[in-house]
Structures are given as C-alpha cells and as structure tokens.
Amino acid sequence: MNDMAPSREERIEGLKGLGSSRKRVEDARFTQGKGNYVDDIKLPGMLFGDFVRSPFAHARVKAINTEAAMSVPGVLAVLTAKDLEPLGLHWMPTLAGDKQMVLADGKVLFQGQEVAYVVATDRYAAADGCEAVEVEYEELPVVVDPFKALEDDAPVLREDLEGKMEGAHGPRKHHNHIFTWEAGEKEATEQVLGSAEVVAEEMVYYHRTHPCPLEPCGCVASMDKVNGKLTIWGTFQAPHAIRTVVSLISGIEEHNIRVISPDIGGGFGNKVGAYPGYICSAVASIVTGKPVKWIEDRMDNLMTTAFARDYWMKGKIAATKEGKITGLWCHTTADHGGFDACADPTKFPAGFMNICTGSYDIPTAYLAVDGVYTNKAPGGVAYRCSFRVTEAAYFIERMIEVLAIELGMDAAELRRINFIKKEQFPYQSALGWEYDSGDYHTAWDKALDAVGYDELRKEQAERVEAFKRGETRKLLGIGLTHFTEIVGAGPVKNCDILGLGMFDSCEIRIHPTGSAIARLGTISQGQGHATTFAQILASEIGLPADSITVEEGDTDTAPYGLGTYGSRSTPVAGAATAMAGRKIRAKAQMIAAYLLEVHDDDVEWDVDRFVVKGNPERFKTMKEIAFASYNQAIPGIEPGLEAVSYYDPPNMTYPFGAYICVMEIDVDTGTHEIRQFYALDDCGTRINPMIIEGQVHGGLTEALAIAMGQEIAYDEMGNVKTGTLMDFFIPTAWETPNYTTDYTTTPSPHHPIGAKGVGESPNVGGVPAFSNAVHDAFRAFGLRQSHMPHDHWRIWKIANSLGLHG
Amino acid sequence: MGKQHYQINVNGETKDVLAEPRELLIHTLREQLDLTGPHIGCETSHCGACTVDIDGKSVKSCTVFTAQVAGKEITTIEGLGTPDEMHVLQEKFREHHGLQCGYCTPGMITRAHRLLQENPNPTEEDVRFGMSGNLCRCTGYQNIVKSILAAAAEMNASKEAAE
Ligand code: FES
Ligand code: FES
Numbered sequence: 001m002n003d004m005a006p007s008r009e010e011r012i013e014g015l016k017g018l019g020s021s022r023k024r025v026e027d028a029r030f031t032q033g034k035g036n037y038v039d040d041i042k043l044p045g046m047l048f049g050d051f052v053r054s055p056f057a058h059a060r061v062k063a064i065n066t067e068a069a070m071s072v073p074g075v076l077a078v079l080t081a082k083d084l085e086p087l088g089l090h091w092m093p094t095l096a097g098d099k100q101m102v103l104a105d106g107k108v109l110f111q112g113q114e115v116a117y118v119v120a121t122d123r124y125a126a127a128d129g130c131e132a133v134e135v136e137y138e139e140l141p142v143v144v145d146p147f148k149a150l151e152d153d154a155p156v157l158r159e160d161l162e163g164k165m166e167g168a169h170g171p172r173k174h175h176n177h178i179f180t181w182e183a184g185e186k187e188a189t190e191q192v193l194g195s196a197e198v199v200a201e202e203m204v205y206y207h208r209t210h211p212c213p214l215e216p217c218g219c220v221a222s223m224d225k226v227n228g229k230l231t232i233w234g235t236f237q238a239p240h241a242i243r244t245v246v247s248l249i250s251g252i253e254e255h256n257i258r259v260i261s262p263d264i265g266g267g268f269g270n271k272v273g274a275y276p277g278y279i280c281s282a283v284a285s286i287v288t289g290k291p292v293k294w295i296e297d298r299m300d301n302l303m304t305t306a307f308a309r310d311y312w313m314k315g316k317i318a319a320t321k322e323g324k325i326t327g328l329w330c331h332t333t334a335d336h337g338g339f340d341a342c343a344d345p346t347k348f349p350a351g352f353m354n355i356c357t358g359s360y361d362i363p364t365a366y367l368a369v370d371g372v373y374t375n376k377a378p379g380g381v382a383y384r385c386s387f388r389v390t391e392a393a394y395f396i397e398r399m400i401e402v403l404a405i406e407l408g409m410d411a412a413e414l415r416r417i418n419f420i421k422k423e424q425f426p427y428q429s430a431l432g433w434e435y436d437s438g439d440y441h442t443a444w445d446k447a448l449d450a451v452g453y454d455e456l457r458k459e460q461a462e463r464v465e466a467f468k469r470g471e472t473r474k475l476l477g478i479g480l481t482h483f484t485e486i487v488g489a490g491p492v493k494n495c496d497i498l499g500l501g502m503f504d505s506c507e508i509r510i511h512p513t514g515s516a517i518a519r520l521g522t523i524s525q526g527q528g529h530a531t532t533f534a535q536i537l538a539s540e541i542g543l544p545a546d547s548i549t550v551e552e553g554d555t556d557t558a559p560y561g562l563g564t565y566g567s568r569s570t571p572v573a574g575a576a577t578a579m580a581g582r583k584i585r586a587k588a589q590m591i592a593a594y595l596l597e598v599h600d601d602d603v604e605w606d607v608d609r610f611v612v613k614g615n616p617e618r619f620k621t622m623k624e625i626a627f628a629s630y631n632q633a634i635p636g637i638e639p640g641l642e643a644v645s646y647y648d649p650p651n652m653t654y655p656f657g658a659y660i661c662v663m664e665i666d667v668d669t670g671t672h673e674i675r676q677f678y679a680l681d682d683c684g685t686r687i688n689p690m691i692i693e694g695q696v697h698g699g700l701t702e703a704l705a706i707a708m709g710q711e712i713a714y715d716e717m718g719n720v721k722t723g724t725l726m727d728f729f730i731p732t733a734w735e736t737p738n739y740t741t742d743y744t745t746t747p748s749p750h751h752p753i754g755a756k757g758v759g760e761s762p763n764v765g766g767v768p769a770f771s772n773a774v775h776d777a778f779r780a781f782g783l784r785q786s787h788m789p790h791d792h793w794r795i796w797k798i799a800n801s802l803g804l805h806g
Numbered sequence: 807m808g809k810q811h812y813q814i815n816v817n818g819e820t821k822d823v824l825a826e827p828r829e830l831l832i833h834t835l836r837e838q839l840d841l842t843g844p845h846i847g848c849e850t851s852h853c854g855a856c857t858v859d860i861d862g863k864s865v866k867s868c869t870v871f872t873a874q875v876a877g878k879e880i881t882t883i884e885g886l887g888t889p890d891e892m893h894v895l896q897e898k899f900r901e902h903h904g905l906q907c908g909y910c911t912p913g914m915i916t917r918a919h920r921l922l923q924e925n926p927n928p929t930e931e932d933v934r935f936g937m938s939g940n941l942c943r944c945t946g947y948q949n950i951v952k953s954i955l956a957a958a959a960e961m962n963a964s965k966e967a968a969e
Binding site for chain 2: 023024025026028029030031032033035037039040042122123124212213214215216263264265268295297298525526527528548690691693694695697698699700701702724725726729730732733734736738739
C-alpha cells in the first residue's frame with residue numbers, strides 16, 4: 001500500500017452505505033420535470049377511456065342506452081356489463097376473497113360506481129361520450145350506517161350473495177354481514193372485566209378517510225395482437241400481484257402479460273388494489289387493437305378507489321386501582337362499503353387489528369371484528385400504515401387516556417407502569433403476536449425529557465386556572481402517544497394475498513468493471529428505494545452506492561415480489577437485498593482466495609475487499625474480483641457474478657415510537673395551533689437518516705390531516721360530501737407545523753441488517769398524538785371522548801357542549 | 807367543437823397548436839407539446855401540481871383555456887434549468903430532500919421561482935404563505951420550506967457577489 005491509498009474510514013465513507021444521508025438519485029429527473037408517470041405515457045394511436053358513474057348510492061339499473069354516445073364524434077366503443085359478461089369479466093375477485101362488479105350488473109351499490117366505459121380518441125371526446133350515455137335507474141333504499149345495515153329489516157345490498165351464509169372468512173350472520181374475526185380469549189377476558197377494580201368503557205370511532213395521493217390512479221393497457229402480449233403500465237403498488245390477477249381472471253398466460261409501474265406519484269395504500277379501470281382498459285385495448293389510457297380524476301379518486309379506516313371500536317379496559325392494566329376487550333364494527341375489497345393478508349380479514357394491545361403488557365385480551373356491507377365505496381386499505389395498525393394504535397391510545405381519566409392518573413405515568421419491559425422481549429402478546437424487540441421505557445423518558453413534560457403540565461394547570469378566571473380563551477393540550485407498529489408482512493406461513501406468499505426478492509448482477517444493477521419485487525412511490533437499497537448493497541458488497549443501479553416495477557425483468565405497502569419494503573425486500581449481497585460475497589470470497597493463492601478460509605472481508613488474514617497488504621477488492629469473475633477461468637467456479645434471493649421473513653418487525661404534541665386551542669373559534677411536535681422513532685438500524693426524517697415529516701402531516709379535518713363523509717342518501725379538494729382537507733404549508741424528530745435504535749434481532757421500516761410509523765403514532773392533544777385540552781372540563789376529525793366546527797362543539805361558551 | 811390554431815410562447819419558443827376553445831392549457835402543454843413536467847392532481851385549481859408561469863405570474867394551468875394564453879409568455883419547469891445547468895431551486899430541493907414522489911415538485915419549483923422574484927428575501931412565514939396554493943402529500947413541507955429559503959440565500963449571495 002502506498003501513502004495515497006484511502007484510509008479504512010475513507011473507504012467506508014466512499015461507499016455511501018448504511019447510515020449515510022446520501023442524496024437521492026431520483027431527484028435529478030423529478031426536479032427537472034423529467035419523471036415518467038403513467039399519464040406521461042403516450043403511445044401511437046392511443047385511445048382514452050372514461051367512466052359513466054352512478055349518481056345514486058343504491059339503485060337498480062333498468063336500462064343503458066349507448067346509441068347517442070356512439071354517435072358522438074371520436075367515440076369508438078361503449079362497454080357495459082353485458083359486453084364483459086361473455087368474457088366472464090363483468091365481476092372481478094377482490095383481494096379480500098369477495099368479488100366486485102367491474103361494471104354495474106343489474107344494480108349499483110355506491111355513488112360513483114362504474115356503470116359504463118366509453119372509449120374515444122381523446123379525453124374530451126370520452127367525456128362527451130359519457131355525457132351521452134343514457135341510464136335508467138330505479139332508486140332503492142340506502143344504508144350508510146353499518147349498525148342500521150345489520151338490522152333485521154335492512155335492505156339487502158348484495159343480492160348476489162342471498163342465501164349464501166358462508167363467506168370467505170367464515171359464517172355470515174345477516175344478509176349485510178361479511179365476516180366475524182376473533183382473536184384472544186373471550187371468556188377469560190370477560191372474567192377479568194367482571195372482577196376488575198376499575199373498568200373504563202368507550203366507543204372509539206376512526207372515521208372513513210382516503211389516502212389521496214397527489215397523482216390519482218390510472219393505467220395504459222396495450223394489447224399487441226401480433227405477438228399476443230398484453231402490456232399494462234399503471235400506478236401499481238404491487239405490479240407482480242396485478243400480473244397474476246390479470247392472468248387468472250383473463251385466462252391470458254402469465255408470460256404474455258407484462259405489468260410496468262413507472263414513476264408513481266405517491267400511493268399510501270390507494271394503489272394496492274385492482275380497479276375496474278384496469279380491467280376495462282385491458283378489454284378495450286383487446287377489442288380495439290389500440291393502446292387505451294384511463295386516468296381517474298380527483299373526484300373519481302376520492303369517491304371510488306380505496307378508502308381507508310371506518311372502524312367503530314367499542315372498548316373496555318380493566319385495571320387495578322394503582323393503574324396496572326389487567327385486561328382489554330374490543331368489539332369492532334367495520335364498514336367495508338358495497339364490496340369487501342380490503343387489502344389484507346388472507347388470514348387477516350381485519351388486518352393486524354390484533355396489535356391493539358399496543359405497547360402494553362396486557363395479560364388477557366379479546367378482540368372481535370364484524371365486517372359489514374353498506375352503500376359506500378369499497379376499499380379499506382392500509383393508508384400509510386400496516387394493515388389496520390393505525391386503527392389499533394388509535395384505539396389503544398384513546399383507551400389509555402380514558403382509563404387515565406377514570407383513575408384520575410397522569411397519562412404518561414399510566415403508560416410507563418404498563419409498558420412491556422425491555423427484558424420481556426421477545427414478547428408474546430395476548431392477541432397472538434411475538435414482538436421481536438423494544439425498549440419502550442428509554443424512548444418514553446427521552447421524549448418526556450425533551451419536551452419538558454412536567455413543566456408543560458404545570459403550565460397547563462395554570463392555564464386552566466387562568467381560563468376559569470376569564471383571563472384567557474385558549475386551552476393547552478398535551479397529546480401523548482407511545483405506539484407499536486407491526487410491519488413487514490410477512491412470513492409466508494401465515495401471510496399471503498390471493499394465495500401468494502408475502503416474501504420479497506432481489507436479484508443482483510455485478511458488471512465486469514465493478515458496477516452493478518439490483519432488481520427488486522417492490523416499487524417506490526416516493527420512498528427513495530433507488531437510493532436506499534443501493535446503500536444496503538454497498539455495505540454488503542463493498543461497491544459504492546453510486547455505482548449501483550436499482551430497478552423496480554417491470555415484471556418482465558424484476559424478480560417476483562409482493563410490492564410496496566405496509567412498510568414491507570425494508571423489512572422484506574431490504575432483507576432480500578442484504579441476503580443476495582451476501583451470496584455475491586460468498587462467491588467473491590472463493591474468487592479472491594483463488595487469485596491470492598490461499599485457501600477460502602484464509603481470506604476475510606474488510607469493507608470493500610477480501611484480505612489475506614494477518615497480511616493486510618495482500619488483498620483483492622470487489623472491483624478486481626468482479627473483473628476476474630468475467631475474464632478468468634477459475635476451476636470449479638462458474639463465470640460471472642450474480643445472485644438472487646427470495647426472502648421469507650421469520651417474523652414481522654415491530655417499530656415503535658414516542659410522540660408528543662403540544663397544542664393551543666381557541667375555545668371560541670375552535671381553531672388550533674400546534675406549538676410543538678416531538679417525534680421519536682425507533683425503526684431499528686437506520687439506513688438513510690435524511691430519508692427517514694423526510695418520511696416522518698410526511699407521515700405526520702398526513703396524520704395531522706386525518707386527525708384535524710380529513711374525512712370521506714356521506715349524507716343519508718349516500719351522497720359523498722367530500723369529493724373534491726375543496727372539501728377534503730389536505731393541509732398546506734401554512735397549516736403544517738415544523739416537527740422535531742429524534743430516535744433510539746433497537747435493531748430487529750431477526751432482520752439481516754436489523755432494520756424495521758419507518759414510512760408508516762408517523763401516521764400510526766401521529767393520529768393519536770394530535771387527537772389526544774385535543775382531548776387533553778378539555779380533560780379538566782370533563783371531556784372523555786369526541787370523534788375525529790377535530791375540525792374547527794367540531795372543536796367548537798366540544799367547547800360548547802362543555803358549557804365553555806358561557 | 808371546432809378546433810382553431812393558436813400561437814403560444816412556451817419556454818422562449820413560439821408554438822402553433824390546434825385546439826378546441828374548451829381545451830385546458832395543462833392538456834395542451836402535456837399532450838400536444840410533450841411538456842409533461844406540469845402534472846394534474848385535481849383539475850379544479852386546488853393542488854398546484856399544474857403550476858406554470860404566465861407573464862410573470864404563477865398560474866394553475868388547469869384553470870385557463872389555451873385560447874386565453876395566445877401571445878403570452880409561458881414558462882414551465884422545463885424552461886427553468888437544464889441538465890447541465892440546474893436552477894438553484896432544483897439543486898436545493900435535492901440537497902435538502904424537498905421532494906419524495908416528485909409529483910408536486912415541478913409545480914412547487916415553478917411557484918417557488920416566482921415567489922422568489924416577488925420577494926427575494928422571504929421569511930419562513932412568507933414562504934409558507936406564498937406556497938400555500940401548492941399541495942404536497944409526501945414531504946410535510948418542512949424540507950420544501952428549507953429548500954426555498956436556502957435557494958433564496960444562495961441567489962442573494964451570488965447577486966451580491968456580482969454587484
Ligand atoms: S391540477 Fe391544476 S391545481 Fe390541481
Ligand atoms: S413529493 Fe409527493 S406530492 Fe410532493
């Protein structure tokens with residue numbers, strides 16, 4: 001070695017591997033307007049499709065007249081259920097084991113439901129065509145309340161299921177009932193509740209909302225009749241799963257289908273499922289022989305594709321007088337809309353709602369969830385959370401607050417005495433999960449210290465006094481949350497979607513000159529996979545991240561994977577990446593030993609090279625090894641340097657965090673101001689701190705939206721009242737606060753690099769933190785529970801109902 | 807509806823387009839002129855993804871007809887920087903992680919560019935207020951604000967150096 005050789009530290013730094021706040025490789029194209037989103041795709045002869053949608057939430061479709069539409073200039077075809085029926089495509093399977101109408105088959109079940117699909121030469125002609133389609137409806141009674149839907153005389157929504165009392169998830173109890181799903185011990189829990197010193201009971205409603213990514217859903221389908229290949233570009237969070245579904249329902253062999261997810265403008269769960277637009281566009285392309293584009297507009301997006309939440313969670317929590325929790329009971333009524341199109345692993349029709357014991361050591365628990373049909377849009381996706389985890393976290397974090405009120409205790413202290421202790425991990429929860437790792441007390445104390453918790457409580461008490469004396473009209477709320485996530489679905493033994501195991505994959509090719517390409521079964525929607533997966537690999541194989549291309553989203557080239565949602569990319573595909581990297585290294589070790597003329601066991605790995613043990617002067621870098629693998633005939637070793645890994649995680653990962661929101665509330669206007677928001681996240685090993693921080697900012701802002709104003713609201717007639725961005729709240733830069741982020745690091749013991757995933761934690765923990773702050777501000781005046789979203793009007797109503805307006 | 811010819815000036819070039827009177831500028835830009843930088847997030851003038859600059863003002867291009875902009879000077883994200891010479895804002899957005907999915911980014915940068923002409927020395931509050939017509943679902947704005955303030959500082963520093 002000469003003096004100019006970089007030091008070991010410089011070599012590590014040069015890789016930009018794990019822990020580096022590496023700048024994103026995606027940004028150059030996005031900042032210059034050179035991204036390639038689905039609506040940017042333009043193919044020769046491309047046509048445009050648009051839907052005629054139902055104005056009614058429940059109606060019989062008596063007749064559809066397409067004649068006038070067909071004579072609109074530019075209109076080439078109008079598809080109805082009748083046209084799809086001979087192909088068996090008028091209904092499609094949902095991810096939840098139910099089926100859904102592609103186009104209205106005899107009736108409609110929600111406002112905005114797809115009735116006919118018009119294909120035209122451009123988007124204006126398609127819209128004109130839709131206007132000209134005449135549909136005769138006969139209105140039917142509407143049910144938007146899931147409790148009313150279960151009454152004996154409620155109208156039958158799903159006539160196709162009449163008499164079928166066995167559903168995809170067990171027996172159905174009523175014509176509008178979908179499933180009952182249970183976890184834990186019913187009798188034991190009831191016994192604990194019956195003999196407990198203290199029981200707090202509450203109904204916690206997590207309202208219906210929508211992921212609303214800035215880019216709506218869409219696709220371009222192109223059937224090449226010459227070579228028999230169907231290509232679909234689309235906003236797909238799970239391109240391989242879409243390919244398999246399309247093959248299964250269309251009968252086209254899977255190798256003749258190519259699904260491509262180009263750049264995706266945010267997903268947040270909205271782009272996991274399969275929508276009628278995809279099916280109709282594919283059929284239209286087959287019929288016309290031309291590529292067909294379908295892009296929903298914002299109203300279509302909010303009204304019809306994949307809502308989230310809508311869980312009515314009735315809870316009972318039992319404790320000793322000292323505050324030690326002894327039992328938890330929860331019954332959830334889940335409003336699924338007209339079709340059960342939730343995106344959950346097959347065995348979990350209520351997702352991972354059974355993580356609802358949260359961060360607490362609760363010895364006995366019981367959960368039951370009843371899924372119900374109503375005249376609302378289908379969906380029930382994991383909006384920036386793992387399946388139903390945000391509902392679970394909101395439920396337990398509200399129940400803890402309610403219990404604190406019941407006990408007259410400080411809510412921070414109540415949490416502390418019930419946390420699962422560090423030495424209890426791996427921890428077996430009463431509802432069936434094995435929490436892999438955690439150190440909740442350390443995180444909690446760090447968070448309380450950081451915000452000066454005791455001082456804040458003093459200030460709050462003084463504020464209450466000042467308010468009572470009439471010196472101020474503002475109250476102070478301190479919103480606490482300690483959440484535990486469950487992400488990285490998941491182990492194939494219990495996690496699948498439509499029978500597809502939820503493993504993920506990575507394939508790596510090292511090029512002769514020492515750069516590489518890695519392909520994964522996931523797909524970035526803004527998370528920066530091209531940046532972070534290269535970092536994981538850089539640390540594993542010793543080539544600089546800048547020399548590694550990461551490619552996702554093309555089913556013809558990427559290995560099979562289940563896609564990106566539920567914070568599964570890092571826990572599953574990130575693990576596959578590390579494991580594939582290790583396979584590369586294992587082969588590289590043999591090549592290095594050969595080149596150095598020593599035994600395999602006599603070389604060891606050091607950052608970016610194999611070194612002869614005890615003789616650091618003699619080494620071969622990964623770059624040299626890569627070249628040798630292509631140009632030397634090495635006895636017993638195949639040429640080339642490639643590896644593929646399909647990773648089946650042994651367990652889920654359990655990121656956690658402590659969030660504190662300090663909020664000022666104006667009692668007279670119902671407005672609020674977020675004075676401080678502190679977010680501590682523990683996502684295990686941190687791959688790229690800059691990106692983690694960005695994920696936390698974004699997730700917290702989505703949480704702010706949900707807690708403080710965002711909802712999909714219906715009137716009694718089933719009309720969507722929040723179908724545009726005028727009514728559907730998305731915070732602007734003006735309403736959004738600055739956040740303080742912090743962390744602890746408790747690596748996952750079973751993940752190859754100890755990472756746990758982070759993209760969704762801030763939404764899971766953020767919603768209860770904001771909501772608890774609102775509740776806490778009014779605690780001194782007797783507020784126990786008030787449903788989200790806490791918009792100005794509803795906060796004003798809380799103040800009014802507590803008699804604070806004099 | 808009949809189509810007509812319109813001459814529009816985009817990014818310093820005059821283009822002849824054939825459009826119906828009802829055609830929205832965003833569609834002309836994206837579909838006829840292949841300027842796919844400005845995006846569509848709502849078509850109801852709420853999200854700002856389609857923001858362009860028209861005669862020195864930020865305009866949501868889903869809210870004007872192509873017929874209305876004949877003869878006016880339009881700048882889109884494609885006209886702000888080149889791959890070899892990126893605009894300061896483009897560099898700062900990258901440096902400060904001011905974007906994630908990138909869908910809002912062209913509109914954000916185009917708006918920020920105009921904001922910094924209107925007010926070269928903005929406070930954080932000015933930036934938050936001045937950018938409030940542009941929605942982002944990914945970043946929570948904190949790093950967008952940081953990027954814009956950093957760009958303002960750098961633009962001012964190089965202006966001073968030039969003087
Ligand atoms: S598309 Fe123009 S403001 Fe949203
Ligand atoms: S970066 Fe995704 S919407 Fe702003």
